[in-house]
Amino acid sequence: MTPHILTRSLNRSATVFLLVLAALGILLPLSNLLLPDGSFLHVPTYLISLFGKYVCYALLALSIDLIWGYCGILSLGHGAFFALGGYAMGMYLMRQIGTRGVYANPILPDFMVFLNYKELPWYWYGFDMFWFAALMVLIVPGLLAFCFGWLAFRSRVTGVYLSIITQAMTYALLLAFFRNDFGFGGNNGLTDFKDILGFNVQADGTRAALFVLSCLALGIGFLICRAVVTSKLGKVLIAIRDAESRTRFLGYRVESYKLFVFTLSACMAGVAGALYVPQVGIINPGEFAPGNSIEAVIWVAVGGRGTLVGAALGAIVVNYAKTVFTSGPLAPYWLFMLGALFVLVTLLLPKGIIGTFNAWWEGRKEKDEARDRAQRDSATAAAAESAAREDGVIERTMVKR
Amino acid sequence: MSLLETRTTSAMLYLDGVHVSFDGFHAINNLSLTLEPGEMRAIIGPNGAGKTTMMDIITGKTKPDKGEVVFDGTTDLTKLDETQIATLGIGRKFQKPTVFESQTIEDNLLLALNVDHRVRGTLFWRRSEPESKRIDRVLEIIRLGDARDRLAGSLSHGQKQWLEIGMLLAQDPKLLLVDEPVAGMTDVETHQTAELLKEINSHDKTVVVVEHDMTFVRELGVKVTCLHEGTVLAEGTIDDVSANERVVEVYLGR
Numbered sequence: 001m002t003p004h005i006l007t008r009s010l011n012r013s014a015t016v017f018l019l020v021l022a023a024l025g026i027l028l029p030l031s032n033l034l035l036p037d038g039s040f041l042h043v044p045t046y047l048i049s050l051f052g053k054y055v056c057y058a059l060l061a062l063s064i065d066l067i068w069g070y071c072g073i074l075s076l077g078h079g080a081f082f083a084l085g086g087y088a089m090g091m092y093l094m095r096q097i098g099t100r101g102v103y104a105n106p107i108l109p110d111f112m113v114f115l116n117y118k119e120l121p122w123y124w125y126g127f128d129m130f131w132f133a134a135l136m137v138l139i140v141p142g143l144l145a146f147c148f149g150w151l152a153f154r155s156r157v158t159g160v161y162l163s164i165i166t167q168a169m170t171y172a173l174l175l176a177f178f179r180n181d182f183g184f185g186g187n188n189g190l191t192d193f194k195d196i197l198g199f200n201v202q203a204d205g206t207r208a209a210l211f212v213l214s215c216l217a218l219g220i221g222f223l224i225c226r227a228v229v230t231s232k233l234g235k236v237l238i239a240i241r242d243a244e245s246r247t248r249f250l251g252y253r254v255e256s257y258k259l260f261v262f263t264l265s266a267c268m269a270g271v272a273g274a275l276y277v278p279q280v281g282i283i284n285p286g287e288f289a290p291g292n293s294i295e296a297v298i299w300v301a302v303g304g305r306g307t308l309v310g311a312a313l314g315a316i317v318v319n320y321a322k323t324v325f326t327s328g329p330l331a332p333y334w335l336f337m338l339g340a341l342f343v344l345v346t347l348l349l350p351k352g353i354i355g356t357f358n359a360w361w362e363g364r365k366e367k368d369e370a371r372d373r374a375q376r377d378s379a380t381a382a383a384a385e386s387a388a389r390e391d392g393v394i395e396r397t398m399v400k401r
Numbered sequence: 402m403s404l405l406e407t408r409t410t411s412a413m414l415y416l417d418g419v420h421v422s423f424d425g426f427h428a429i430n431n432l433s434l435t436l437e438p439g440e441m442r443a444i445i446g447p448n449g450a451g452k453t454t455m456m457d458i459i460t461g462k463t464k465p466d467k468g469e470v471v472f473d474g475t476t477d478l479t480k481l482d483e484t485q486i487a488t489l490g491i492g493r494k495f496q497k498p499t500v501f502e503s504q505t506i507e508d509n510l511l512l513a514l515n516v517d518h519r520v521r522g523t524l525f526w527r528r529s530e531p532e533s534k535r536i537d538r539v540l541e542i543i544r545l546g547d548a549r550d551r552l553a554g555s556l557s558h559g560q561k562q563w564l565e566i567g568m569l570l571a572q573d574p575k576l577l578l579v580d581e582p583v584a585g586m587t588d589v590e591t592h593q594t595a596e597l598l599k600e601i602n603s604h605d606k607t608v609v610v611v612e613h614d615m616t617f618v619r620e621l622g623v624k625v626t627c628l629h630e631g632t633v634l635a636e637g638t639i640d641d642v643s644a645n646e647r648v649v650e651v652y653l654g655r
């Protein structure tokens with residue numbers, strides 16, 4: 001079974017993507033850790049963290065592409081699952097601070113002491129253990145997606161209506177997490193992290209390891225998505241995207257399929273958020289902002305929806321551009337540029353970067369094949385002609401005789 | 402699935418006193434219809450007679466306001482949704498050919514195949530030898546064997562109609578509802594479609610065909626039901642029905 005799924009999942013572009021990812025995931029941290037500071041090929045630590053952030057965004061984009069590109073579910077609230085995964089990891093990191101906080105309380109994080117909490121709220125129990133936090137990274141976003149999806153898909157909420165309620169969901173969470181008495185640090189969120197699994201989060205080695213883990217998570221997430229979309233279930237997802245009611249009349253329970261893929265996608269987004277938080281060192285309610293989720297959808301559109309590789313690429317390209325532009329004099333205009341990018345991509349490259357490239361590549365291959373065929377045809381024609389001429393020659397000589 | 406206690410009728414499909422109205426418009430009005438197992442029935446009627454609405458009711462897309470819809474003598478279809486009804490063995494071809502345009506012809510048939518349609522079964526599904534053979538056989542019947550890897554969206558209108566009939570074959574239902582199968586087909590194709598439907602019917606399948614094309618209906622040579630304003634106007638052989646004064650009136654709009 002396993003080798004079958006693997007061979008099916010790995011087409012050429014998937015293999016290239018995984019090889020490039022593996023190369024980056026191995027070479028960048030090695031260069032950061034082993035090469036001396038002055039070396040031309042040395043990658044500084046701040047870049048490792050920056051790239052690590054991009055890789056987490058790529059995983060988020062991948063999770064959006066799985067539901068939007070393949071099943072037609074346009075979630076404009078996927079940032080919520082990303083942020084919930086991030087908060088779960090943030091809670092673990094807060095509990096690791098222990099007595100090193102400003103108030104040196106061994107149990108309560110600083111903000112709780114500050115807000116006069118007498119004891120740890122029940123929902124913080126267990127987050128001092130990494131395995132528990134890691135489980136919550138998957139369970140909390142997954143459970144929210146499952147409940148949300150169960151209600152929405154069963155009531156056959158689709159299209160723009162679904163997009164709107166996903167926006168409402170992330171906005172509601174934004175408001176809730178902003179409240180101080182909600183128990184997650186309110187406006188400031190969770191920050192001042194010290195250790196992860198006993199390693200200093202600021203240390204070069206930890207940063208490099210987090211980068212490697214992010215690449216690994218992206219690779220695994222990519223393989224899971226490929227396995228799903230190349231299975232028969234993937235064909236059903238596309239069928240739902242293109243003709244939902246027709247799929248029902250064939251006997252498929254459309255809402256179950258949507259629920260499955262939506263929950264899977266939310267878990268992936270949660271993992272992305274969990275890896276993001278230790279690399280950027282903070283998680284606050286701003287991550288729930290509806291704008292963030294929309295931005296993530298733009299990454300997918302730019303890279304090419306329904307291609308997986310495109311989603312990851314789009315996330316990296318757009319975020320790289322964001323880093324470049326927001327650190328220069330053009331910073332105030334970044335949102336305008338992002339908007340313009342979205343409009344231009346929609347108008348000029350509706351299939352996105354990878355989608356357009358694939359179409360061009362296919363077209364070229366077909367043209368090549370057509371030319372080959374034409375050449376072969378003309379060659380056969382020439383051969384036939386010369387054969388005929390030879391026949392004629394032979395006949396003539398025969399006549400002479 | 403709600404099963405009635407005992408078999409109430411020997412019919413494959415039994416509609417009795419069915420009413421549906423949309424915003425005060427009575428689309429279906431006291432409609433009663435009985436199909437015996439293995440029967441083929443042609444349904445004719447002018448535009449707006451309720452032919453497609455009737456199919457919507459049978460397949461669960463529309464719920465009747467009142468009346469009975471019983472499948473195979475045991476199952477009350479008004480309590481079930483589209484997926485459950487399709488799983489029971491009722492297949493439908495739509496008026497406008499509806500195939501999955503961005504997928505290949507072979508994949509369209511694969512999706513229609515009557516295997517486990519639940520999520521887990523579908524995720525780990527692998528094609529078996531007999532299933533491959535069945536797809537090959539259907540491709541042969543619908544004459545699209547050479548085009549199996551082409552996208553369904555690239556087919557001509559008539560070919561799409563055939564592909565959709567092929568999907569019905571792959572689905573292997575007990576009851577087939579075929580809505581306007583020969584719209585947009587040439588005379589030769591129309592003739593071939595009639596032959597194909599007769600062939601399907603001869604394998605013990607119950608078939609309901611909705612069609613405007615009278616030559617086609619005549620060629621099927623089966624009992625005809627004429628609908629008008631959501632109710633049965635006449636029933637009988639094509640000659641009886643077309644000789645019926647009221648049918649003529651309705652069709653000529655007098």
